[in-house]
Amino acid sequence: MRNILIAGNWKMNMTVTEAAAFFKSFRIKKNDKVELLFCPPYVDLPMARFFLENSSIRWGAQNVYPEEKGAFTGEISPAMLKDLGCSYVICGHSERRQILGESDEFVARKVKAVLAVGMVPILCVGETAEERKLGQTEERIGSEIRTALFELSEEDAARLVIAYEPIWAIGSGTAATPADAEDISSFIRKTVKAVAGKKAAEAVRILYGGSVTDENIGDFLKEKDIDGGLVGGASLKAETFLSIYKKACE
Ligand code: PEP
Numbered sequence: 001m002r003n004i005l006i007a008g009n010w011k012m013n014m015t016v017t018e019a020a021a022f023f024k025s026f027r028i029k030k031n032d033k034v035e036l037l038f039c040p041p042y043v044d045l046p047m048a049r050f051f052l053e054n055s056s057i058r059w060g061a062q063n064v065y066p067e068e069k070g071a072f073t074g075e076i077s078p079a080m081l082k083d084l085g086c087s088y089v090i091c092g093h094s095e096r097r098q099i100l101g102e103s104d105e106f107v108a109r110k111v112k113a114v115l116a117v118g119m120v121p122i123l124c125v126g127e128t129a130e131e132r133k134l135g136q137t138e139e140r141i142g143s144e145i146r147t148a149l150f151e152l153s154e155e156d157a158a159r160l161v162i163a164y165e166p167i168w169a170i171g172s173g174t175a176a177t178p179a180d181a182e183d184i185s186s187f188i189r190k191t192v193k194a195v196a197g198k199k200a201a202e203a204v205r206i207l208y209g210g211s212v213t214d215e216n217i218g219d220f221l222k223e224k225d226i227d228g229g230l231v232g233g234a235s236l237k238a239e240t241f242l243s244i245y246k247k248a249c250e
Contacts, residue, residue, distance in 0.1 A: 002205050004221065004248050005161060005228035007037040007122060008235025009062060009090060009209075010044070019044035023051035026238055030056040031249045035228075038235070039090055039122075042076055049085045060088030060119070063096060066109035078117040089114045090230075091121045092144070094167045104147035111148050115156045122161040122207070122230065123148050125188070129168035141184065142191050149195045157196035158203035162188055163230040169210025171232060178219045178226075181208045185225035214243035221248060 014022065019040055028036055037058045040048055048059035065075035081089060091114060092107030107123070114121040125144040127137040141164070149157050164184050166176050176184075185206045193201035208220045209230030220226050228248070235241045 002203065002227045003032075004034045005037060005205055005207060006034065006217075006241075006245050006248050007039060007060075007088065007090075007161075007163075007207065007228065007230050008241055009093070009230055009232050010038065010040045010236060011062070011095070011232060012041060013236055014040055014044055016043055016047055019047045020051070022238060023047055026051075026057070026242070027055065028057060028242065028245055029249075034245065034248045036245050037088055039088065045081070045084045045086065053085065058087045060086045060090070060122075062090045062093065064089045064091070064110055064114060066106070066113035078113045078119065082117045082119055086119055088120045088122055088161070090163075091123050092148070093124045094126055094165060094170060098167070104144055107144070108148045108150065111160070112151065115152070115159065120159055120161055122163050124163045124165050124209070124230070126163075126165040126167050126170075126210070132166065132168065137184065138187055141188065145188060145191045146195055149192065152196060154197040154200045157192060157200035160192075160200075161205045161207060161228075162192070163207040163209045164188060165209035165230060167210075171211070173211050175211040175213075175216055176208070178208075178216075178223050181220060182223035182225055185223065189225050212244065214240050214247055217244045218247045218250065 039060045039062045061081045091110040096102045111121040125141045127140045189201050192204050205227040207228040207230045212229040212231045
């Protein structure tokens, strides 16, 4: 049985001072079937650890550089994140693919590097509005997944979280319908099965992301292949994010 994961991606929001105030008062009632995760900016991670380490809430990063150490000015290694107590790392968010030009191959290196130090990658995949209109959604997502999983063992692939995030739905206020999100999530699971095997396909957790709110999360979680949500804007409001978590616990 797969646990539900509700992950908040703060993107480039919240100073250390703001993050401290947020985490200080943020508490949840532990639920063994639902995990709650914050992915704040790198600089907020020590604050996340300080305030969350004695709770059931997890923290993780929004990005990583896929090398152990060395002359990579401005970058952060998997070991540095692990040392800060991170459990998860978002890999290949569409904003990084689009704004910073990250390729499928580079994202695949990140996924491998994160697994190598014992953290869990959240691999983001999703189509643009144009690709959707042209009927290229499966081709795009299939290629993103095949490249990321290509060199992974079945055990490593089984540990992955894959976030289906249609790019047109992110930050737009228009989420995919639960039925459409389920169609693609089921395609993702079939692709994982073809690339990495049945056990991996059954174990991989698939999240939906793109304008998730406390009003629509319940409907996404009713779908059989959707195991949680990757939440951007709504994770910045403590009350709304808490309400999303509570809906997931119902
Ligand atoms: C995201 O950035 O991963 C995201 C899903 O954003 P939002 O929830 O704001 O659409």
